[in-house]
Amino acid sequence: xxxxxxxxxxxxxxxxxxxxxxxxxxxxxxxxxxxxxxxxxxxxxxxxxxxxxxxxxxxxxxxxxxxxxxxxxxxxxxxxxxxxxxxxxxxxxxxxxxxxxxxxxxxxxxxxxxxxxxxxxxxxxxxxxxxxxxxxxxxxxxxxxxxxxxxxxxxxxxxxxxxxxxxxxxxxxxxxxxxxxxxxxxxxxxxxxxxxxxxxxxxxxxxxxxxxxxxxxxxxxxxxxxxxxxxxxxxxxxxxxxxxxxxxxxxxxxxxxxxxxxxxxxxxxxxxxxxxxxxxxxxxxxxxxxxxxxxxxxxxxxxxxxxxxxxxxxxxxxxxxxxxxxxxxxxxxxxxxxxxxxxxxxxxxxxxxxxxxxxxxxxxxxxxxxxxxxxxxxxxxxxxxxxxxxxxxxxxxxxxxxxxxxxxxxxxxxxxxxxxxxxxxxxxxxxxxxxxxxxxxxxxxxxxxxxxxxxxxxxxxxxxxxxxxxxxxxxxxxxxxxxxxxxxxxxxxxxxxxxxxxxxxxxxxxxxxxxxx
Numbered sequence: 001x002x003x004x005x006x007x008x009x010x011x012x013x014x015x016x017x018x019x020x021x022x023x024x025x026x027x028x029x030x031x032x033x034x035x036x037x038x039x040x041x042x043x044x045x046x047x048x049x050x051x052x053x054x055x056x057x058x059x060x061x062x063x064x065x066x067x068x069x070x071x072x073x074x075x076x077x078x079x080x081x082x083x084x085x086x087x088x089x090x091x092x093x094x095x096x097x098x099x100x101x102x103x104x105x106x107x108x109x110x111x112x113x114x115x116x117x118x119x120x121x122x123x124x125x126x127x128x129x130x131x132x133x134x135x136x137x138x139x140x141x142x143x144x145x146x147x148x149x150x151x152x153x154x155x156x157x158x159x160x161x162x163x164x165x166x167x168x169x170x171x172x173x174x175x176x177x178x179x180x181x182x183x184x185x186x187x188x189x190x191x192x193x194x195x196x197x198x199x200x201x202x203x204x205x206x207x208x209x210x211x212x213x214x215x216x217x218x219x220x221x222x223x224x225x226x227x228x229x230x231x232x233x234x235x236x237x238x239x240x241x242x243x244x245x246x247x248x249x250x251x252x253x254x255x256x257x258x259x260x261x262x263x264x265x266x267x268x269x270x271x272x273x274x275x276x277x278x279x280x281x282x283x284x285x286x287x288x289x290x291x292x293x294x295x296x297x298x299x300x301x302x303x304x305x306x307x308x309x310x311x312x313x314x315x316x317x318x319x320x321x322x323x324x325x326x327x328x329x330x331x332x333x334x335x336x337x338x339x340x341x342x343x344x345x346x347x348x349x350x351x352x353x354x355x356x357x358x359x360x361x362x363x364x365x366x367x368x369x370x371x372x373x374x375x376x377x378x379x380x381x382x383x384x385x386x387x388x389x390x391x392x393x394x395x396x397x398x399x400x401x402x403x404x405x406x407x408x409x410x411x412x413x414x415x416x417x418x419x420x421x422x423x424x425x426x427x428x429x430x431x432x433x434x435x436x437x438x439x440x441x442x443x444x445x446x447x448x449x450x451x452x453x454x455x456x457x458x459x460x461x462x463x464x465x466x467x468x469x470x471x472x473x474x475x476x477x478x479x480x481x482x483x484x485x486x487x488x489x490x491x492x493x494x495x496x497x498x499x500x501x502x503x504x505x506x507x508x509x510x511x512x513x514x515x516x517x
Contacts, residue, residue, distance in 0.1 A: 001056065001078070005063065015060050018053035030163040030177055034107035035096045045088065052081045101173070104165040108175050109225035112217055118177045119184060119249075120228075121214035122235040123147065123191070125170025127207070143208055144170055150195040158187055173232055176214075181249060188212050188245050211239045213246040215257060223261070230261045268324065271305075271317055275326065279306040280333040282341075283501035287353065287472055290486045290493040294514075297492055298351035300386070302501050303334055322357065331360040335369060341504045342377040348511040351382045353411060353436075358387065358395045361402065371406050384436060386413040392434075393424060403433040411436035411472075415460070429467040437464045441475025441495070444485070454488070461489035 004012040018024055026032055027046060036042040055078045062071035096103045112118060125147060144166075151164055151172055161183065164174045176184055191212070199205055213235040223230065234257050239246055248257070274280075284299040303318075304311040321327045338345070338352065345352070360366050374383055389412045392399055402408045412425070415437045428434045439460060447453040457473070464471040476482055476495035485493065502510070 001059070001075075005075075010060075010063050013060050013063065015057060016053070018050045021049070021053065023049055029159050030107075030111075030161070030175065031159060033111075034103060034163055035092045037107055037110055038096050038103050039092065041088075041092075045085070048081060048085050048088070052078065052085060055081060100165045101167060104163065104173060104175070105228040106225050107163070108228050109223070111175075111177060112221055113219050115177055115218070117216055117218040118175065119179060119214050119216050120231050120235070121174040121176065121184070121212065122167075122232055122239070123151070123172040123174065124211045124213070124236055124239055126209045126211045126239070139206060140170075142202075143205060146198050146202070146205065147172065147195065147210060150191055150198055153194055154187060154190045157190065158183070162187065167232065171232065171236070174214075181247065184214055184247075185245075209244075211244040211246075213239045213242070213244065213248070215248040215253060216250075217254060221254060221258070227261070227265070230264060231257065233264070234260055268320070271320065272326070274305050274307065275329055275333065278333060278336075280304070280330065280337060281306050281311065281503070282334055282337045283311070283503055284349075284352075284507050285494060285501040286499040286507075287492050287494045288498045290473075290476075290482060290490050293482065293493070293498050296349065296499075298353055298382075298384070299349050299507070300353040300494065301334060301338060301355070303330060303355075322359070325359070327357045328360040328363050328366060331356055332366055332369065335366075335373060339373050339377050342381075344504055344508055346381055348508055350380065351384070353384045353386050355386045355413070358391045358398070361395070361398060367402065367406070370408075382409075384409050384411050386411045386438065388412070388414045389425075392428075396424065399428075399433060400431075403431070410434045411438055413438045414440040426467060429469050434469065436470050436472055438494075439471065439473040439490070441473075444473055444475040444477075444481055444495070447481075447484070454484075457485070457490070458488045465489065 001013060004010060004014070024046075027036075027042070027049070033042060036045050055074055059071055059074045059078055062068075062074060108118075108120065125143060147170070148166060155162065155164060161179045162174060162176045164172055167173050174187075176187075191210075195210065215231065215235060217231070235246075235248075237260075238248070248254075281304045283302045283304050285302055286296045287298045287300060289295040289297055303314045305317060306312075318327070318330075321330055334354070338354070370383075374381075385408060387395075387399070387410055392410065392412055399410060403410070410428075410433055412434055425434070437460070439457065443453055443457055447457060461471050470492065471490050472492040472494060473485055473490050474494045476485065476493040476497050478497055481495075482493055482497060
């Protein structure tokens with residue numbers, strides 16, 4: 001408009017109705033409805049846009065009649081409405097993208113009752129864990145970026161009927177409305193074709209598998225907005241043992257999903273209840289000098305949850321607690337149990353290894369409780385915090401700060417399966433921040449079939465010695481393994497051959513019966 005006025009070519013003035021404008025068309029895209037729905041101002045944006053067109057038409061009329069004074073006043077109103085609309089859109093996108101996943105879930109919850117049918121889909125980079133384990137996170141990030149760019153390219157061709165968001169790890173969540181299975185199949189084909197083209201341009205990428213699953217949802221399907229995430233979890237679970245793409249489109253499929261979700265929430269509710277009622281117990285597993293299994297050097301603290309007469313092992317609930325962001329509660333309860341046994345544990349050991357999540361270490365309350373315990377009821381018991389190498393490296397600043405301010409000591413857990421910067425490990429060892437390298441049990445389990453694994457263990461053991469670190473290897477289950485690992489220079493062993501996890505009271509009795517107390 002400004003250009004047409006300045007060049008005095010009023011015939012070039014862009015006059016059109018708001019309904020014919022591309023902006024009005026874009027307001028009907030799911031992405032636009034999701035963004036403005038978050039603050040419930042979709043209609044306000046439409047009326048503001050409509051008013052902008054009305055003002056522009058008035059400005060055109062006044063210019064053709066050469067009523068320049070009045071036209072100038074209207075021109076300023078056009079600018080004001082235009083800036084107001086652009087600023088509002090900026091605020092909406094900022095608000096929506098602060099937590100886009102939550103915005104996405106809110107929108108799905110809002111739209112499902114309004115549509116006769118719609119579809120929720122998940123794209124899962126199924127090999128993400130292996131990529132991070134056997135390659136490195138930077139390569140994993142490149143894989144995620146490739147899938148994201150692929151999806152964005154395909155999305156531009158289908159944005160009238162779909163929206164998507166990046167989930168956690170290697171997940172992407174999609175929602176289709178006013179679509180049929182044929183269009184979703186076309187989207188999946190486009191994604192696969194575009195992705196293969198990009199992979200061909202970058203042969204350095206590792207082989208990975210992008211699994212695709214979709215489920216139809218229709219009223220009276222009903223879940224709270226916070227629980228839409230369960231649909232994503234369900235699809236990922238189904239994809240683990242299913243061919244891709246997976247289409248769950250029948251009424252029976254939806255009923256089975258709702259049944260699974262109900263059971264899933266019953267499990268979550270039960271788990272939360274057990275935490276609330278303090279059903280957490282600790283078991284101890286010994287870490288012995290490899291040349292003498294009876295010479296116990298330390299114990300690792302393992303979490304268990306009491307359920308009637310049984311104990312649920314940590315592997316059954318740790319991932320769920322992390323997903324629910326409840327892991328810090330478990331870590332605090334474990335610390336409470338250690339303090340509870342402050343008079344018994346020192347009778348048979350002076351050293352404990354404790355697994356702590358990086359998420360928990362961000363809680364100042366936990367850190368303070370830990371420091372108070374170490375300096376108070378646990379004084380005389382050395383506490384070593386175990387972190388996986390990736391968690392340690394991702395939270396390096398925090399780890400260094402905790403050591404410098406509180407003297408906390410760390411062990412790198414599952415060493416040899418993830419990606420680590422050797423220089424960083426050297427620096428941490430030289431500063432005394434880490435004192436132990438715990439080699440992952442998968443190395444023990446595979447060394448009999450793999451000469452390469454044996455070589456890795458030998459090299460890692462020598463590296464550990466050269467850095468002044470002590471080496472521990474997990475999953476030692478036979479005398480043969482113990483002897484062989486001892487020859488490789490490993491100093492400490494942990495596993496069923498050394499001792500199974502048992503309660504504090506049981507270990508106290510065992511050590512007493514053997515005459516160590």
